Amino acid sequence: xxxxxHGLSIxxxxxxxxxxxxxxxQILPVGRLSLGLATVISVLAMIAAGFSERQLVIAxxxxxxxxxxPQQRVFWGLIGIVGVLVAQLxxxxxxxxxxxxxxxxxxxxxQLSSMATNPWYxxxxxxxxxxxxxxxxxxxxxxxxxxxxxxxxxxxITSLLFALTQPGGHWLSAxxxxxxxxxxxxxxxxxxxxxxxxxxxxxxxxxxxxxHTL
Numbered sequence: 001x002x003x004x005x006h007g008l009s010i011x012x013x014x015x016x017x018x019x020x021x022x023x024x025x026q027i028l029p030v031g032r033l034s035l036g037l038a039t040v041i042s043v044l045a046m047i048a049a050g051f052s053e054r055q056l057v058i059a060x061x062x063x064x065x066x067x068x069x070p071q072q073r074v075f076w077g078l079i080g081i082v083g084v085l086v087a088q089l090x091x092x093x094x095x096x097x098x099x100x101x102x103x104x105x106x107x108x109x110x111q112l113s114s115m116a117t118n119p120w121y122x123x124x125x126x127x128x129x130x131x132x133x134x135x136x137x138x139x140x141x142x143x144x145x146x147x148x149x150x151x152x153x154x155x156x157i158t159s160l161l162f163a164l165t166q167p168g169g170h171w172l173s174a175x176x177x178x179x180x181x182x183x184x185x186x187x188x189x190x191x192x193x194x195x196x197x198x199x200x201x202x203x204x205x206x207x208x209x210x211x212h213t214l
Contacts, residue, residue: 080197091173
């Protein structure tokens with residue numbers, strides 16, 4: 001599979017999830033049925049994207065220098081979890097200090113409430129969407145922009161685009177997170193490193209919230 005076809009298939013799967021979920025929750029009230037439909041669409045899209053990823057045999061500009069060994073990918077993924085959490089804390093502080101954006105946990109509460117209504121919805125917000133976002137923003141967009149804008153330019157542009165799609169309006173925090181994830185991908189040459197960091201940090205935040213609210 002060519003880089004162009006791979007990129008189109010990944011972005012297509014991501015857009016199917018974004019638009020499909022938006023339409024579902026516009027038509028149906030939030031409940032077991034709507035959350036279940038969103039889960040089916042998201043998981044199928046993730047599987048399709050994973051199939052496209054496995055078919056790709058051409059390295060992009062990030063991966064051409066070489067890919068780190070599996071142990072290094074896991075190690076830097078774990079380091080990336082800490083990096084993402086620090087980026088979120090710093091970003092939240094800057095948003096409050098510079099822009100008077102309040103720090104709230106309403107989004108986390110909404111996510112956990114949805115999973116309480118339909119536990120399978122975890123596969124959407126705790127797996128499928130983060131994986132599709134990393135494949136889209138890091139693997140496809142960042143990996144292809146590097147040749148045009150350079151490493152920092154590509155990382156910044158894709159991080160800003162990533163931030164625009166994140167709920168809650170915390171664009172600065174999301175941009176910093178995107179930069180950390182771009183560094184993880186660039187450092188190891190493997191998007192799996194960024195995926196580990198993204199998923200791990202998300203799950204840590206949920207566990208922390210649950211531990212302090214139960």
